Amino acid sequence: MASAAAPSWSQSAKAAGATRSLAVAQIVDSSPSQLDVSRDFLIGSRAAWQEINKKGGVDGRAIQHLVLEVDGSAASLRGALDTVRKTANCVALFGTAGDRAASQLVTLLKHDQQDIAHVAPWLQNSDLDGGPRTFSIFASRQDQIAQAIKSLSLMGVPEMGAIYASEQEYALYRNDVELASAALKIRLVSFKPTTGLAQVGKSLGADTPRILLFMGGTPELVQFTQSIDKQARQRFVLALADVNLQTLMQMGASRQTPIMATQVVPMVNAPLPIVKSFRQALARFFDEPPTPQSLAGYIAARYTSEVLGKVEGTLTRQSALLAFQQRQVVDLNGFRVSFNAQGRGGTYVTQSMVTADGRLVG
Incomplete structure (x- = not known):
């Protein structure tokens, strides 16, 4: 992972709970076959949370972005989930990447019956939509x-x-x-x-x-x-x-x-406000070129913060889950999340191309 992506991947529950801030956890798979997507998705998410916290966090409270690395094995994923379970101030899971870890985590959450929202994962399989804890916002495979x-x-x-x-x-x-x-x-x-x-x-x-x-x-x-x-x-x-x-x-x-x-996101040079905000945040916090995967990570974090900001009363793991379960329509400055009957909040698909002479066009 790029050094700009900063602190260590994992953090002990004790250290996470030592702060008054609320936390959201992100599980990312760093195994070779998943690293390409996970790295960029994480960078976009980091940029979003830094931007969100610079602007006052969620209802005036800073959000700690707790990142947990897994190696593709079931044991590693279960260990990360155990850390989340023990982290008392963690109110949601979001942005699991890549697809393999996201799919496995959906199954684990169903089996363990954990009352925590699993928000905006890089989940490509529509067969896993519609559960009470997973909220997919990107188009399926x-x-x-x-x-x-x-x-x-x-x-x-x-x-x-x-x-x-x-x-x-x-x-x-x-x-x-x-x-x-x-x-x-x-x-x-x-x-x-x-x-x-x-x-x-x-x-x-x-x-x-x-x-x-x-x-x-x-x-x-x-x-x-x-x-x-x-x-x-x-x-x-x-x-x-x-x-x-x-x-x-x-x-x-x-x-x-x-x-x-x-x-499954707009072009990274699109004139949409959400894309402009993404490019500005990426330029401000990281020395990385914009990619569709990092834009997806940015959107995942922005959607998570938007719904958390609508929780009435005390923001806890349970109240956050209830807020996401309402599956309300959210317009993220041009990227619209609207859940269908199957429980997926996005069907947006576009295409970009590398031409035979090496140019990237969209």
Whole structure:
């Protein structure tokens, strides 16, 4: 993690309780496959809480941002949750990142029946929506897939290939991809990665669809694009919000293959007030370029503070949970959170693109 992101990840419950301030906890997964998203999401969240506290906190009370690092294991996640449980002044969990930790935490909270709000996690799976403690505000993976494929159908693309980063992604996401492509009448050719991504890339023939939907993270996409770099037939790759296009370029992804990625927040150069506030906070507190993932972390913190500020009476873990359970419509200066019947508060999806000559456009 960048040194600008500051203090140590974890903090003892005793130390956290020693202050009069209220606390919110954020669990972030620093394992290699999740680090790309978690790092930027955390930076955006840190910037937001520093900005919020500079402006008086929540109802005049400073909010302590307690960050707990996990390593991807169930034991590590349970240990972080135990720390939250013992931290008496912690009123909510928010912004869990990445998707794997967020999904596991939803399950843990259901099993443990903890009365704490789990707010604005980087949760991609819509099958986990609708619980009494988790409040997802970003579009699901299913929404992103539908948007990506819809954009192809509008262009009249008749077929598409689906590339999965591992057998795990193949097992988890194949059904979603197939349902979305069938609904839009696009023929789908799926590639199961039994021999590794590099080999999958090299095996693509002239009859393989030129448009490829990639289900995986940034490092895996770099590996895949490098494997198709020298093919005579140019490919066009679609990826989802777990892919960081800025990092992709830094890591040496193929410059021969145009890559488009969905994102669940506005463009980082959009004229919306929430985006302008984000860029100002990021420039003020961190020496980091804006990314969709850091904007998502910023929005997650801003939404959390907005709802906490509406709690009537004493702000506690229980009163905070009740406030989030009202699932009221919140407009965060241009980013609207409005919960649907399934319990998800956002379906916003847009796309940005790395062109074949290395430019990032949106």
